[in-house]
Amino acid sequence: MTSAPDGFETIVAATIADKELQRWLSDYQVVAKDWHDAALAELGDPSAWRQAVAQIRRHTVAHLDSYLDRFTANVEAAGGNVFFAATALEACEHIAEIVSSKGARRVVKAKSMVTSEIGLNEALEGLGVEVAETDLGEFIIQLSGEQPYHITGPALHKRLPEIRALFSEAAGEQLPADVDSLAAFARRALREKFLTADVGISGANIGIASTGTVVLVTNEGNGRMSTTLPRTHIVVMGMERLVPDWASLGPVLTMLTRAGTGERATTYVSAITGPRRDGDADGPDELHVVIVDNGRSRLLGTKYQDALTCIRCGCCADFCPVYRTMGGHAYESVYTGPIGAVVTPLLQGLDGHEHLPFASTLCGACEAECPARVPLTDLLLELRADVVERHGSRTTQAVAFRGFAALGERPRLWRMALAAAATAWPVLARLQHRLEILAPWTRSRELPTVARRSFGRIWAARRREHAEGGGARGA
Amino acid sequence: MITCVCDALYPSVGIAAEHVLRSLGVEVDFPARQVCCGQAAYNSGYRPEARRAAKAYLRAFRGSELVVSVSGSCTAMVRRYPALFAGSPDEAEAIALAGRTFEFSEFLRDVLRVDQLPVRYPARATLHHSCHTVRHLGVKEQPERLLRMIDGLDYVPLPRSEECCGFGGTFAVAMPAISSSLVDDKANRVLETQADVLVGLDMSCLMNIGGRLRRLGAPTAVKHLAELLAEGWRS
Amino acid sequence: MERDAFLSRLSTRLAPGRPPATALTIPTLPMLDPEGGSLIDVFVSRAAEVGATVHRAATRAAAQRDLAGLLEEEGHCRIACPPALRFPAAERMWTPDPRDASFGLSEADWGIAETGGVVFRHHGAMGRQYSLVPPTVGILLAASRLVPNLAAALRLIEEDPPPACVTFMTGVSHSSDIAGSPCTGVHGPGSVDVWLLDDE
Numbered sequence A: 001m002t003s004a005p006d007g008f009e010t011i012v013a014a015t016i017a018d019k020e021l022q023r024w025l026s027d028y029q030v031v032a033k034d035w036h037d038a039a040l041a042e043l044g045d046p047s048a049w050r051q052a053v054a055q056i057r058r059h060t061v062a063h064l065d066s067y068l069d070r071f072t073a074n075v076e077a078a079g080g081n082v083f084f085a086a087t088a089l090e091a092c093e094h095i096a097e098i099v100s101s102k103g104a105r106r107v108v109k110a111k112s113m114v115t116s117e118i119g120l121n122e123a124l125e126g127l128g129v130e131v132a133e134t135d136l137g138e139f140i141i142q143l144s145g146e147q148p149y150h151i152t153g154p155a156l157h158k159r160l161p162e163i164r165a166l167f168s169e170a171a172g173e174q175l176p177a178d179v180d181s182l183a184a185f186a187r188r189a190l191r192e193k194f195l196t197a198d199v200g201i202s203g204a205n206i207g208i209a210s211t212g213t214v215v216l217v218t219n220e221g222n223g224r225m226s227t228t229l230p231r232t233h234i235v236v237m238g239m240e241r242l243v244p245d246w247a248s249l250g251p252v253l254t255m256l257t258r259a260g261t262g263e264r265a266t267t268y269v270s271a272i273t274g275p276r277r278d279g280d281a282d283g284p285d286e287l288h289v290v291i292v293d294n295g296r297s298r299l300l301g302t303k304y305q306d307a308l309t310c311i312r313c314g315c316c317a318d319f320c321p322v323y324r325t326m327g328g329h330a331y332e333s334v335y336t337g338p339i340g341a342v343v344t345p346l347l348q349g350l351d352g353h354e355h356l357p358f359a360s361t362l363c364g365a366c367e368a369e370c371p372a373r374v375p376l377t378d379l380l381l382e383l384r385a386d387v388v389e390r391h392g393s394r395t396t397q398a399v400a401f402r403g404f405a406a407l408g409e410r411p412r413l414w415r416m417a418l419a420a421a422a423t424a425w426p427v428l429a430r431l432q433h434r435l436e437i438l439a440p441w442t443r444s445r446e447l448p449t450v451a452r453r454s455f456g457r458i459w460a461a462r463r464r465e466h467a468e469g470g471g472a473r474g475a
Numbered sequence B: 001m002i003t004c005v006c007d008a009l010y011p012s013v014g015i016a017a018e019h020v021l022r023s024l025g026v027e028v029d030f031p032a033r034q035v036c037c038g039q040a041a042y043n044s045g046y047r048p049e050a051r052r053a054a055k056a057y058l059r060a061f062r063g064s065e066l067v068v069s070v071s072g073s074c075t076a077m078v079r080r081y082p083a084l085f086a087g088s089p090d091e092a093e094a095i096a097l098a099g100r101t102f103e104f105s106e107f108l109r110d111v112l113r114v115d116q117l118p119v120r121y122p123a124r125a126t127l128h129h130s131c132h133t134v135r136h137l138g139v140k141e142q143p144e145r146l147l148r149m150i151d152g153l154d155y156v157p158l159p160r161s162e163e164c165c166g167f168g169g170t171f172a173v174a175m176p177a178i179s180s181s182l183v184d185d186k187a188n189r190v191l192e193t194q195a196d197v198l199v200g201l202d203m204s205c206l207m208n209i210g211g212r213l214r215r216l217g218a219p220t221a222v223k224h225l226a227e228l229l230a231e232g233w234r235s
Numbered sequence C: 001m002e003r004d005a006f007l008s009r010l011s012t013r014l015a016p017g018r019p020p021a022t023a024l025t026i027p028t029l030p031m032l033d034p035e036g037g038s039l040i041d042v043f044v045s046r047a048a049e050v051g052a053t054v055h056r057a058a059t060r061a062a063a064q065r066d067l068a069g070l071l072e073e074e075g076h077c078r079i080a081c082p083p084a085l086r087f088p089a090a091e092r093m094w095t096p097d098p099r100d101a102s103f104g105l106s107e108a109d110w111g112i113a114e115t116g117g118v119v120f121r122h123h124g125a126m127g128r129q130y131s132l133v134p135p136t137v138g139i140l141l142a143a144s145r146l147v148p149n150l151a152a153a154l155r156l157i158e159e160d161p162p163p164a165c166v167t168f169m170t171g172v173s174h175s176s177d178i179a180g181s182p183c184t185g186v187h188g189p190g191s192v193d194v195w196l197l198d199d200e
Helices: A006-017 A019-041 A046-062 A064-077 A088-101 A113-117 A120-125 A136-144 A160-171 A179-196 A222-228 A246-261 A305-309 A315-319 A321-326 A337-348 A365-369 A376-391 A396-409 A411-434 A436-442 A455-469 B004-008 B011-023 B039-043 B047-060 B072-084 B091-099 B104-111 B131-136 B141-148 B176-193 B203-215 B225-232 C003-014 C036-049 C060-073 C088-093 C150-157
Strands: A081-085 A106-109 A130-133 A199-202 A206-208 A213-218 A232-238 A268-272 A286-292 B067-069 B101-103 B120-128 B151-155 B197-200 B221-224 C052-057 C103-107 C110-112 C117-122 C136-142 C165-169 C174-178 C181-184 C191-197
Touching (some): A006 A321, A006 B176, A019 A046, A019 A315, A019 A321, A064 A286, A081 A088, A081 C003, A088 A120, A088 A199, A088 A286, A106 A179, A113 A232, A120 A130, A130 A136, A136 C174, A179 C174, A199 A222, A206 A246, A213 A222, A213 A246, A246 C150, A305 A337, A315 A365, A365 A376, A365 B131, A396 A411, A396 B039, A411 A436, A411 B004, A436 B176, A455 B004, B004 B203, B011 B221, B039 B047, B039 B072, B047 B072, B067 B104, B072 B131, B091 B101, B104 B225, B120 B176, B141 B151, B141 B225, B197 B203, C036 C052, C036 C191, C052 C060, C060 C191, C117 C150
Parallel strands (some): A081 A286, A106 A130, A106 A199, B067 B101, B120 B151, B120 B197, B197 B221, C103 C136
Antiparallel strands (some): C110 C117, C117 C165, C174 C181
């Protein structure tokens, strides 16, 4: 509806023009779909599993106040510290305080979308603290200075030569071009950080309310490393990321990996309950859990509440044709793909993001695959209605749709409009390539032909013929 | 239900549908008051306007025992009417209309239980599964089954058929760069099948893909399933 | 923000028109449930699919002999493990510091056939690092402690208050973040051997 901001148009155009990237993203989706489908088929009845996850998450969000109360009380009972951050600023300030109080010069980070959302890295770096991203994908985009491209694959868009160049620059030497050598460099470089960091910061994939347990999943091991070796562990958690108990963890964890990465399980799942206990061989001395609101509470009790049931698996982007065409950076947010188009305007407000809900054909592929049954199509439609309401009734588009509705109510006027269009068509057809207003269509497609006689006219004529002919009823 | 798109641009689809239904023993009428289901307005965020068009649709089909639509997406829109009119005086009528409106292939297979067709159409054909029809309406295997009943038809499935053609209503003109890229991919996959004819259940999608095929100079015919059946119908 | 203020903001928004709080009942979901012998077969084959090698050992002593052989064969010079897992053949190689070791040995609490992975309850001397820091790790697992699927493991875990850390480990550390190409051993161990103890 609204014309998209220039930044968006530029990114979209550049992504489409990059033929290699287009092939890369398209091939990625084919492979991701195969893995996803196979992992879900193994469950026998993936639909029942999705329903279970939806039930668990919707129930939890509907009673988020009491589950969060329980969760945080249990974190404290286990010896952890809890901080409630209403805003991104509050969260960053508190975390900065902890980091400063420890005299920490270096922080290792396991992947956490919410920390990117609140701008934590910038806040800490501003204090002169080194923040080392340890997830391989996050490490790559930290080196390149880019936003994440995909919820589970931050460096999805980066090809081998680019990564080699980034790693070589960081290494101070030209590294070999093979994946194993590059991975070995990352392992070496980041191991040093793990072993010397004063503080480890992670997100939380899921929190278990019944025991105050924080669950973290990774394939690499950086989650375990960041939360085991440093003396202090800080968890930053979106307040809605809970399940009631360990039994309900099962379906959510299973679907997170099967739908998200097409695996039966990620290599590592850490379920952390408080800091180390007396007598434990290892583990952090202190655990801090920062609960982040940052706009989420505004969605509770509204038609947007179900947007909070997302488990951040990322498979919506894997199935989205618009995502693969315009790329992850077009969302201009840490949240990419269909869920990004929904939560970014909701959490950050519509200003500057009005075009995002319209960056969709409403094909429903995302929703069909979503393991939590987030009603993405409906949420996008609600956002569109909100955007339209903001702009009032005097816009060109509003006038046009009102006009069309009026035609819907006046069949005779509709017939006249069709007849007029049929008359104008031959001229229009000749001029089609010169008419700017038609350019969005005619840039790539031939226009359809306006029928000389509309169906309504043909039918009416037939009825007259039959009536005059005195024959059998017009079918 | 002719739909505004077919009324204006593809009346042959309506003629064909009527021919097929009549040949299958169905008494077909065309309530002349029908104009538009309101889908475009609804999808673009114009709810009041969508309701106005939808209300007119409720009135138009009041006297119809059953409604058969030549568009899957319009049928899906009518099935949204109960939600659209929830809590309003029109709710009961909306529920009733939604309950007796069917997409064309859905009607043939699920209501009429057609399991054979006196149709001959010797050609290679591929099928475009419209997203709205498959996901929002749940109609996928019905058109495939009907195509396989056609004598002489060589049905070739379309690669990556589950991917959107990029139309998306106003999306096609609101985000033309993305839409063009997607329709180009779709058209190329159609050409890969070397099909003589592209068949579908939604003329909006076919208008999009067909428009691209014609721009590419491709000879592929583009037809609604009803047209294919009517043309090949052995009387 | 203060806890009470934070939570009451949520209550105010959620309370109107929400269903009364009842405990959540999760429907029974179809899942992998092999029996006895086939439990082991499924575990072995699925572990292999994620890059872990499973060895059968009639006894703990047999496993230790086997392990000692592997350590020698692969040229390890330092092995780290909890004190309770130390054994004579590996004594000369033993180091208390996992960061110093090329091989780490742990004992798992359970194995999950569905995924081919194992579960550790880390408490006391059963540290986290033994299965994490060294590039090659070995895991002892009693065959009787194999469970069919994740749900079964979670039920067992939930029987007791959880320790500070429970780890589910399935196969080797891996990533496809480098241009979509798989690599192993980034951060976590790239080599995992499991000894299934038949008599325990």
